[in-house]
Every structure is written in C-alpha cells, then in structure tokens.
Amino acid sequence: MRILIHLLRSPAGAAGLAMLALTLAATALTPWFSPWDPYALDFGAAMQAPSASHWFGTDNFGRDIFTRVLAGAVFDLRIAVVCVFVPMLAGTMVGLVAGFFGGWVDAALMRLTDVVWAFPFYVLVLAIVGVLGASEANLYIAFFLVNWIGYARIVRGETILIARLEYIEATRVLRFGKLRVLLRHVLPNAVTPALVYAMSDVVLTVQAVAALSFFGLGVQPPAPEWGILIVESIDYMREAPWMTVFPGFAIVWIGIAFSLVGEGLSVALKPKG
Amino acid sequence: MFQVILKRLVMLIPVLIGITLLGFLLLQVMPGDPASRAMGTRASPEELAAMRKLWGLDQPLWLQYLYFLRDCLTGSFGVSIFHKMPVIGLVAERLPFTLAIVAYSTLIALAVALPFAILAALRRGTVVDGAIRHVFVALIAMPPFWLCYVLILWLALGLGWFPTGGVGQGVGENLSRLFLPSLVVGLSTAALIQQSLRAALIDTLKADYVDTARAKGLSGAQVFLRHVLPNSLISTISIIGVRVSWIIGGTVVVEKIFSVPGLGSLLIDAIVSRDLPVIRGLTVFFAIMVVIVNLVTDICYALADPRVRLE
Numbered sequence: 306m307r308i309l310i311h312l313l314r315s316p317a318g319a320a321g322l323a324m325l326a327l328t329l330a331a332t333a334l335t336p337w338f339s340p341w342d343p344y345a346l347d348f349g350a351a352m353q354a355p356s357a358s359h360w361f362g363t364d365n366f367g368r369d370i371f372t373r374v375l376a377g378a379v380f381d382l383r384i385a386v387v388c389v390f391v392p393m394l395a396g397t398m399v400g401l402v403a404g405f406f407g408g409w410v411d412a413a414l415m416r417l418t419d420v421v422w423a424f425p426f427y428v429l430v431l432a433i434v435g436v437l438g439a440s441e442a443n444l445y446i447a448f449f450l451v452n453w454i455g456y457a458r459i460v461r462g463e464t465i466l467i468a469r470l471e472y473i474e475a476t477r478v479l480r481f482g483k484l485r486v487l488l489r490h491v492l493p494n495a496v497t498p499a500l501v502y503a504m505s506d507v508v509l510t511v512q513a514v515a516a517l518s519f520f521g522l523g524v525q526p527p528a529p530e531w532g533i534l535i536v537e538s539i540d541y542m543r544e545a546p547w548m549t550v551f552p553g554f555a556i557v558w559i560g561i562a563f564s565l566v567g568e569g570l571s572v573a574l575k576p577k578g
Numbered sequence: 579m580f581q582v583i584l585k586r587l588v589m590l591i592p593v594l595i596g597i598t599l600l601g602f603l604l605l606q607v608m609p610g611d612p613a614s615r616a617m618g619t620r621a622s623p624e625e626l627a628a629m630r631k632l633w634g635l636d637q638p639l640w641l642q643y644l645y646f647l648r649d650c651l652t653g654s655f656g657v658s659i660f661h662k663m664p665v666i667g668l669v670a671e672r673l674p675f676t677l678a679i680v681a682y683s684t685l686i687a688l689a690v691a692l693p694f695a696i697l698a699a700l701r702r703g704t705v706v707d708g709a710i711r712h713v714f715v716a717l718i719a720m721p722p723f724w725l726c727y728v729l730i731l732w733l734a735l736g737l738g739w740f741p742t743g744g745v746g747q748g749v750g751e752n753l754s755r756l757f758l759p760s761l762v763v764g765l766s767t768a769a770l771i772q773q774s775l776r777a778a779l780i781d782t783l784k785a786d787y788v789d790t791a792r793a794k795g796l797s798g799a800q801v802f803l804r805h806v807l808p809n810s811l812i813s814t815i816s817i818i819g820v821r822v823s824w825i826i827g828g829t830v831v832v833e834k835i836f837s838v839p840g841l842g843s844l845l846i847d848a849i850v851s852r853d854l855p856v857i858r859g860l861t862v863f864f865a866i867m868v869v870i871v872n873l874v875t876d877i878c879y880a881l882a883d884p885r886v887r888l889e
Contacts (some may be wrong), residue, residue: 420596423872425867426825428845432861435849436604517830519723519761520846535724546731553724560719568715 311573320570324562332378341369343529352545362547366537370548374555377529381559384441384524385511386449393503395449396456396494403457404464404495405487406578414457421454430513431522439522445513452506456499463495497574504567508560515556530553582880586873593869595647601862602646606639633855646858655859660851665859668844675745678752679760679829684818685796686764691771696807698772699779714769722828725762726835733758743836759836761877763828767821774817778810785809812882817876824870 312318337344341359345369353360403411421429433447436563467473468491476486515532517523524530526537531552538548621629630636634645649656655665694714698707734742737824748753782788783806791801818825830842837843841860 342675346722415591416596420600420865422823423593423821423868424600424861425826425830425864425868427830428861428864431830431845431849431858432604433851433859436854508719512723515721516723520831520834522849532723535727539727542727542731543735549724549727549731553721553728556721556724557716557719560721561716564715564719 306313308570308573312566312569315569315572318573319571320572321562321565322566324558325566326560327557328378328382332375332382333465335372335375339369339372339375341372342406343368344527352541353549354545354550355551359553362536362545364548365541365545370534370551373529373534374531374552376541377531377534377552378555378559380528380530381511381514381523381556384444384514385507385559387445388452388514389480389503389506391445392449393456393499393506396453396458397492397499399453400457400462400463400499401487401492401495401505404461405468405483405491407465411461414461414513418454421451426451426509427513427516429493430517431520434522435522439525439574440468441524444517449511452510455502455506459499459502460495464491467491467494501574504563504570506541509561511556511559511563579880581634583877586780590869590873594866597865597869598647598650599643599860601858601865602643605858637813649859649864655863656855658848658853658856660848660853661858665856666854666862667861669841669860672840672844676826676829676833676842678756679763679833679838679840680822680825682753682756683758683762683764683767683825683829686760687767687771690764690768690870695772695775695779699777699783702776702780710772714772717765718769720765722762722766723831723835726758726766726832729758729762743838745838756838759829759832759838762824762832766828767818769823770821771814771817774815775810778813779806780833782806782810812879814883815875816879819872819879822871822875826864826868826871 345368347363350363350367351365352357353359353363353367359369359371361374364370365375396486399414403414423492429451430447433450437443437446444493462477463469473490481490484505503540514523515535518525518532519536521536522531526533532553535549538545538552634642637645646656649831655669657664658668661668693724694710698710701707730742734740740758741755743759744755746752788801788805791805792798796804830845832838833840833842834846841864844856845860845864846861847853
C-alpha cells in the first residue's frame with residue numbers, strides 16, 4: 306500500500322498505472338460503449354478504413370478491430386502476468402535460499418543459471434513449445450522454465466548483500482528463527498530490484514507471447530490474441546494496413562505502460578538518504 | 579593475458595557440458611514417444627522400430643546422452659529427419675546470413691545509439707534527455723515481429739526503398755536486402771546501448787583525469803573525443819557481449835518474416851516439421867555460439883582495458 310502511494314506520486318508511475326487502469330476498464334466495459342461483437346461476422350462491412358463508428362477499422366470478415374483488440378487484451382495480459390509473476394515467485398524463493406544459506410545449493414544453482422543463460426531467450430522458448438506442442442498451457446510451461454532464472458539471480462545477489470548488513474546481524478543476537486529472518490527481514494528488501502526487473506520482463510513477455518502465437522505456436526485462433534490478429538492481417542496488409550498496425554499499437558501501449566510503472570517503481574523503492 | 583584466456587577456456591568446459599545436457603533433456607520432456615511424434619500417425623511399426631534404433635531410443639538414457647555428446651564433439655550435432663543430412667551441414671549453409679544480420683544490426687545499433695547517447699549525456703536532466711529516453715522506451719515497447727511488417731509496409735511497399743525480403747547475390751545487394759531485418763534487430767539493441775553509454779559518459783565526465791585534461795588546456799571537443807568517449811565505449815563493449823544472446827535470439831523471428839535463409843528460419847521450419855534432431859542440435863549450437871561470442875568480447879574487453887589485462 307505504501308509502495309502504491311509512492312508510485313502514484315512519481316509522474317511516470319502514475320501515468321503507467323493510469324494507462325493500465327484505462328486498458329482494464331475498457332476491456333471490462335467494452336459492451337457499454339461499443340455496439341460491436343468481437344466475433345460476429347459481417348461481410349458487408351469487410352475491410353473498412355478507420356472511421357467514427359469503427360475506430361480501428363474492420364477486418365476481412367467485417368469484424369470491428371477496436372473491439373477485437375480489447376477482447377485480445379484479456380488473453381495477452383493474463384498470459385503475460387502469469388508468465389512473469391509465477392516464475393518470479395519461484396525464482397525469488399530459490400534465490401533467497403541460495404543466497405542466504407550458500408554452500409553447494411548455491412554453487413549448483415549458479416552453474417544451472419549460467420547454462421540456461423547461454424541459450425537465447427527466443428530460441429529456448431521456441432524449442433520448448435516446439436517440443437511440447439502448441440497450446441496456451443505449454444506457453445505457461447515454456448515461460449516458467451526460462452523466466453525464473455533471472456529472478457533467482459537477482460534475488461540471490463541482493464540476499465548476499467543484505468545478509469551482511471548490521472540489522473541482519475542484530476537478528477542473530479536477538480536469536481530470531483532463520484525462517485522469520487528470511488521472510489520478514491531479508492525478503493522484503495531483496496525483492497525490490499526483482500520487482501523493477503519484472504516490469505521490463507512483462508514488456509518482453511507480452512511481445513514474446515504475441516510472437517509465438519504469430520508463428521502458430523501459442524494461443525490458437527479464433528481467439529483474438531494480438532499476435533493472431535497480426536498474423537491474420539498479413540494477407541490483407543496492402544489493402545487494409547490498419548488490420549496490421551492497430552493490434553501492434555496495443556502491444557506498444559501495454560509495453561509503454563509497464564515501462565513507466567517500472568520507472569516509477571525504481572524511484573519509489575529507492576532507499577532514502 | 580594468456581593466462582586469463584586459458585582460465586576462461588577451462589571455465590567453459592562445465593558450461594558446455596551443461597548446455598549439451600540441457601539440450602538433451604529438452605527432448606526427453608516431450609510427452610509420448612519421440613519416434614511416433616516425429617513420424618506421425620502414418621508410420622508402420624517397422625518404421626517406428628527402425629527410427630528408434632537409428633536414434634538409439636532403445637538404449638538406456640545415459641547412453642543416449644553419450645551418443646548425443648559424441649555427435650556434438652564430432653561436430654555433426656545429430657542427423658535431420660527431414661533433410662536426411664547432419665545438422666552441422668544445414669547450419670553451415672545458413673550461418674553466414676545469421677552472422678551477417680548480427681554484425682549489420684550491431685553496426686546500425688551503434689550508429690543510432692551513439693549520437694543520442696552523447697546528446698543525452700551532454701544535456702542530462704533537460705527536456706532533450708527526457709525526450710530521448712521516452713523515444714527509446716517506445717522503441718523497446720515495439721514487438722519486433724510487428725515492427726518488421728510496419729517497416730515492410732512503409733519503407734518497402736510504400737516508398738520502395740528496400741526489397742520486402744529474401745537474400746541476393748553479392749555484398750551490395752545483400753546490404754540492401756538485409757537492411758530492414760538488421761534494422762529491426764538493431765533498434766532494440768540501440769535502446770540498450772543508448773542507456774548504458776549515456777550512464778557511462780556521465781560517469782566519465784565526472785572523472786579526475788577529465789578535469790586534468792581540461793586543466794592542461796585541451797578544448798571541450800578534444801577532451802570529449804580523446805578521453806571521455808573512448809573510455810565510455812569500453813563499457814559498451816561488455817554490454818553488447820552480455821546481450822549478444824538477446825541479439826542472436828532476435829534474429830530468429832526477423833529471419834522468418836524477411837525470408838532470410840538463416841539459422842532462425844531453420845529453427846522455426848524444424849519446429850513446424852517436427853524435425854526433433856534439428857531442434858535439439860540447433861538449440862545447442864545457438865548456446866555454444868553465445869558462449870563463444872561472450873568469450874571473444876571478454877578478451878576484447880581485457881585488451882581494451884589495461885586494468886583487466888593486468889589482473
């Protein structure tokens with residue numbers, strides 16, 4: 306709660322949160338202001354340029370692109386948030402334990418992260434989804450296997466620094482339990498940089514989810530996921546460029562929103578003095 | 579210097595073993611029988627049995643791994659089901675295009691990032707600095723696969739400045755054909771370089787030796803070009819090295835869209851045709867490539883920075 310107040314005080318954070326709130330509100334309230342159905346076909350209205358009634362134009366089946374982009378937000382935001390925050394939770398726990406206790410667990414973990422980091426992100430995610438098969442569930446598995454590494458590394462590094470600080474020494478004098486120290490005193494401070502990193506991770510994950518769906522390896526049609534909207538537009542790109550351009554703007558919009566929140570967070574969470 | 583390189587080479591061995599192990603395990607997590615997954619439902623039991631034997635799937639797991647390790651060490655990286663040839667042969671045909679995009683995009687990234695990093699560092703904290711930062715944030719927010727099509731629409735179909743894709747004969751034609759794919763990869767690298775170079779320039783401008791250079795009467799431009807910029811660029815080398823995995827990964831998507839017959843196209847085609855040995859061999863090859871480039875940038879960094887060299 307205190308973080309949220311600090312976040313709202315920084316102009317970047319407030320702007321980013323406002324953009325996200327606007328997106329969520331527009332997605333939830335679509336039927337209240339849009340007369341169009343994202344799935345209903347209307348061949349009479351096919352490939353109309355953007356206008357007052359169709360803000361982003363219509364596609365080759367006469368569907369309103371603005372309404373479809375809003376319907377797609379449900380898929381892209383859900384997948385991106387799960388694909389970032391679930392691995393963040395797992396990676397944070399691993400990093401915390403490795404950094405706090407050290408020893409062979411830590412050494413083994415570091416070697417593992419060295420190996421995984423050698424694989425280019427897109428190559429590894431594509432290969433995992435390629436082996437498992439294309440589906441939304443396998444998308445979650447692929448991103449989980451790849452994304453936790455970054456958080457484990459960041460939180461481990463922070464934990465090692467924090468464990469040396471005087472106030473952690475003090476808990477030893479006070480004979481606090483190790484678990485209590487770890488969860489109540491180390492975790493809240495170690496997780497801060499991971500949270501900032503998570504925001505840039507969301508930006509890249511939204512793009513990767515859309516890219517995988519674009520190649521037919523993620524969410525499957527007829528879901529109006531943004532990558533699918535773009536791949537379905539390619540054949541009509543010359544006649545109806547708005548079909549390609551606007552779903553991409555949605556990804557850019559979300560990307561800028563999360564970048565701004567990340568910028569605000571890094572300011573809000575910076576220790577004073 | 580020689581010892582530094584030797585130490586790095588020895589440290590590579592466990593990482594390389596880990597890479598082959600991970601690549602091997604990748605295929606093991608696949609649900610069901612790899613042979614029937616690869617051959618589809620039309621394959622007869624005899625064909626499946628022959629396939630299992632060819633892949634060594636009838637052998638225990640540890641032996642299968644040793645076979646794969648042997649394939650990597652002898653340089654074949656396995657045999658493609660679809661192309662009926664060693665993976666390394668497929669890689670050799672396509673590697674030059676991928677390396678060309680990596681190099682070309684890095685040059686573009688430097689050309690884009692350098693002026694804006696200098697401008698932002700010299701005008702730090704002003705509206706100009708803020709505006710540059712926001713433009714680069716917007717650049718990072720653009721999904722590369724979409725940016726490809728926007729550039730095709732605008733610069734290739736609209737203005738006709740560049741072809742829409744493919745590769746041609748000779749350096750001159752490929753410089754034009756590979757420009758758009760390299761630009762897409764380069765723009766995301768540019769954002770990264772701009773941020774780190776700006777920070778490095780601001781730090782360097784505060785250094786004592788810069789004050790000394792000014793005190794001995796060098797002009798502002800001389801101080802900047804001779805002392806500030808070269809020293810700041812050293813840290814940029816290591817940033818490019820750290821992110822080379824990202825740059826190489828970025829080529830995958832872009833190659834497929836611009837029909838460049840590189841390693842990325844090969845990977846996506848292998849995934850679509852379920853050519854599992856190629857997926858595995860290529861994934862491992864990509865990781866080895868990243869490790870080698872990292873090693874080379876580390877050595878360059880050591881050569882450029884005497885403090886590292888003397889350690």
